[in-house]
Amino acid sequence: MITEPRQSITNRVAFLEQKIPRYASVLGITGLLVLWEIICRLNIVPPLFLPAPSAILTDAWDMMITGELFKNLFASLYRVGIGYVIGAVLGISIGLIVGFSKWTDAIVTPIVYSIYPIPKIALLPLIILWFGIGEMPKVTIIALGVFFPVVINTFSGVKNVDPVLIKAAVTFGSNHVNVIRKVILPGSLPMIFAGLKLAAGTSLLLLVSAEMIAAQQGIGAMVLHYGNLMITTKLMVGVLLLSLLGLLFNRGLQWLENKLLPWK
Amino acid sequence: MITEPRQSITNRVAFLEQKIPRYASVLGITGLLVLWEIICRLNIVPPLFLPAPSAILTDAWDMMITGELFKNLFASLYRVGIGYVIGAVLGISIGLIVGFSKWTDAIVTPIVYSIYPIPKIALLPLIILWFGIGEMPKVTIIALGVFFPVVINTFSGVKNVDPVLIKAAVTFGSNHVNVIRKVILPGSLPMIFAGLKLAAGTSLLLLVSAEMIAAQQGIGAMVLHYGNLMITTKLMVGVLLLSLLGLLFNRGLQWLENKLLPWK
Amino acid sequence: GKQGAEEAGNGSGKESKRESINIGMLKLTSSAPLFIGIEKGFFKEENIDAKAQWFEAAQPIAVATAGGSVEVGATGITASLYNMVAGGQKLVIVADKGREQEGYSSSAILAPSDSSIKSVKELKGKKIGITQTGSTYHYMVGRVIENYGLGLDDIEVVPLNSIKGLMDSLKSKQVDAVLLNEPNITTVVKEGYGKVISQVGEEIEYQTSGVFFSPKFADNKDVAVRFLKAYAKAARYYYDAVLTKKDGKLIPGENYDEVINIIAKYTDQEPDVIKQGLPYMDRDGKLLEENIKTQVDWYAKEKLIDKAIDTKEIVNTELLEQALKELGK
Amino acid sequence: MRIVVENVAKTFIDSKREVTALQNINFSIENQEFIVLVGPSGCGKSTLLNIVGGLLSPSDGSIYFEGTNDKPNLAIVFQEIALFPWRTVFENVVYGLEEKGASKQEIQEKGQHYINMVGLNGFEKAYPKQLSGGMKQRAGIARALCIEPDLLLMDEPFSALDAQTRTLMQEELLTIWNRTKLSTLYVTHNIQEAVYLADRVIVLSRHPGTIKQIIQIDMPKTGRDSVQNREQFEKYSNQIWDLIRHDAQEALLEG
């Protein structure tokens, strides 16, 4: 039998479908930690410069047992909690109002956008002048830091609500209040959540700045304390705790979002 | 002539089309400034607590004439410039590589995401240890702050490149290098620019933190200096300059984006 | 006289190489000997090109010295310095740069002028403002209250980050007491919103600050000794000008105005302000070596340092002794 | 009850230029009449439908209901479907009733009735994103029917569906319409669809949108796609296509 010459066609974009095993993502982080530990063990860099992960863990454990960690954690959570709630509530309310009315939008938006880029840390001295050195200025800084991303996201959320949905609501008989309540609020919730997540990171960032103001307790104060003392291992405990807190905070908001927005 | 009863139909969503005059956006800011000036003129709050806009302007003018402002501005621009370029170049390169290969993606992404939420300011003591007190640590902090948003945006940009475009390129004969060069890079540019804009804000924020490290010149150092001395008027000059810088930086990037991406 | 010193300098100069030395320091009066040394050319005489590196805070100076960014650091001796040494960063304290001394006003605990607090004893349970944890202020407060049977657990220490913050908090009574140094004490008392409760110098002996060398520089013995010779000479110049006492009273010595003006120039302050706060210093720049041990023990007790360290590791008096020997008198 | 569109014109004024989208539009929708608007892209079909639906103000002219004293009830089926993503199918369908303040029982009954009518029983609790395109548009139709409107407006309701689903949905729409006999204004690109559904077809021309012709479709409302009507169906289709063809070709080459 004589067969004609053949040219097979094969998949040229197989690389797009490449499957990566689950463990790869764990691999990266573990690899990094192991490498870090080895570098420290071999004394390639002095422990002051880069404490070993094991040393950090040991210290963290000690600090947990003595209660130091929790005491600081609670103080910070309290501040972040209150500041976050105040900033978020104000941000969402003002964002909804500003976004709905074109007039308030035109007037308030430029103000918000020009205040937003001011580094809050530069305002510390003024904030101390205005609010003293108690809990007020700390909560205020955090609330300020939370307010801006939330308000900006809320009103972009409001403006991004598909106008056809508003038209549909009006067509089917909604008055203005119901348009806000039944269309604009739920329609901007995804953007509001994006703002809340952004603000979660910002709030922890500002926690450190806030606790520069005469704080005796708090993770930020702890980090500053050990930074002042140059006890870098314990400093790293605080730093890692902050990053863990950031991760948890984000996950929590994600969970809440999934609960509140089942339609997404 | 007998006419039948009529029921006219009128536009029920006229509020969506409401036109706001151009001057509204200027109105808000001017209104705020005037109010602020009045409050200060009436001595409702002491000038230490809230310097009047006119006083701030006067001081700004004086500082400009003495050259203090420019000296500090140039020192800061230099730092921000170098740090920004280093952070952006690293971020884009690593982002492109990580985004293109699923393996590096799976390994590097979790690492990046777990380091990202660490407040850079908490790392100040370590950064001083590592890089001393010259320009290096300052530039490093800024570069770090820029790197993360850029790298994250770059690789989400890469991953968001429509796979059908990659398929089209392969179909029409592109090899892997050309796929990256001709499809993935241009396709992720809009996201990269979004990252660059985000990083612009971050870089100015971190400028203040960076100039906490033994800096004699720079807008951040100036703000800290006048903050320590509680000369709030000059402090506000610095703060406003920072916010102005942020605005200009953003506009500049927007302009560059419009130039580079005429197809958007 | 000046002539003699110059001869001595030149005599030991041999064919010494010109060295460029970076000195990390703050714009504070307590750096006076270094200002004098630079201004009056004492370092140049030793063929040393001393360059000032200005810092905003004390701690980075220690870090920079240990890391070798600067060869010489001159600032307060804080817990962070001990911790760095414990963490493997070597540096050595070689000379005095200011201490608390009985009979010389320097640091004091102040309370708002209308406060009911009259003695240190009454500070129990009160808020006391300091600059930072682990700073010299922290130490002084801790040690002074110990003299009255109190410990750090009995008070609330509030870190306020800056001197200005301390003064503002005292003014607005956000704290019950603060620790301050001269000339700020005089300012506060003059403006009438604060009163002195206790002079630290009357309570404890304390080596507040020092001059320290990076390990590399300390090993470079020749230059190190030359540096200290110039330093000691400047310290004497300072002592003779501003710390001489007659009948238990401070009197302006020779070159008083010159020294004040030099300090004023380097610290960007008014001479009148400088005159209020001239810290005590050993005439030869000698350290209170045993006090360093006291400090280490106290910090360790208060858990402000991580691991105990041996005083011998961080104090080097040999270099100064050698320098004094060469300097003579 | 009859809806009259009188002398309607619409000019959009941009920052750059003025676009006259509609001019001189006069027609009426009789009681229980199914009117279809066809025309090439950009001729102003949506603009006209939105004006009639009270979602856009005409620059000139007016629209009114004749022979009624009550506020007329309008319902729109949108091209973009426009279901509320955060409401389930049932909640979407009864939205209009809810806003009218209907009783719980009425809401329950009517909602279920119209959901059954469009064949979505079993999907009451599903969210829009869980539905296929065809099912979404059925929900949109049920929402419009549920308020039992005096005038039903539909803007290319099936244009996002694939050809086969579209064919099936046209058949279903006709069945539903035969039951409810609502006065309807329907916009489409698709000439077959127009001939299949309309009592009268209004053909619009472009630049500016004016009425080119109004064509009465003289065929029985059911079975228009049967073999015996084939020829007449073709005749109407060709007539409309000939009216539009030139405009459509122009539209194709405008970026």
Place this chain on the structure above:
Amino acid sequence: MRIVVENVAKTFIDSKREVTALQNINFSIENQEFIVLVGPSGCGKSTLLNIVGGLLSPSDGSIYFEGTNDKPNLAIVFQEIALFPWRTVFENVVYGLEEKGASKQEIQEKGQHYINMVGLNGFEKAYPKQLSGGMKQRAGIARALCIEPDLLLMDEPFSALDAQTRTLMQEELLTIWNRTKLSTLYVTHNIQEAVYLADRVIVLSRHPGTIKQIIQIDMPKTGRDSVQNREQFEKYSNQIWDLIRHDAQEALLEG
């Protein structure tokens, strides 16, 4: 040269379940033949086209060109159009030539030739976003023609266009095809379109996608929409619709 699809099967393995999209697919595309794949939503048309186009690996079976020793040249016109947004029309059209390393002159000449062929002259420097849907798809077609492929693949190229534009584009495609006579595999939902364009229509069934029937369209390639062919056209359309109808109805009710 002939393209053979032999025993092709495709199973997608998800984390949750296995979906058999295609099973037992056997057919061939003869030289200069225009094959149209029709079938209800989700029957595996795109999957099959992607496998033939070398963008997806079959789970079983193979595809090969018979009677050639050269690496075959494929071109695809995508449903999503898939023009590179950052390239002008001209740059998009000549992309394939560029990647083949053609000379500057060849690129210039062929690019212009095919741009003229699809009627886009004057728009060479426009970016895709400046074009209407119909014009975009013309550019996509020019890009595919420009490499003069051995097999042209088209996946519902006109499904995003409005009905009238679609009709016009079908006519143009036929004109172009009559000039180039490329072997073509064309996927569509639209039965009229299939009958209008195809030499043979392959009808797929759902779950899993198998070939239900292959129908030879015995009509002249031009003028199929003319009156004299009307009846035969209808016959083929109805034959295909009857094969698909049941599957399509099922597809409509699957969320």
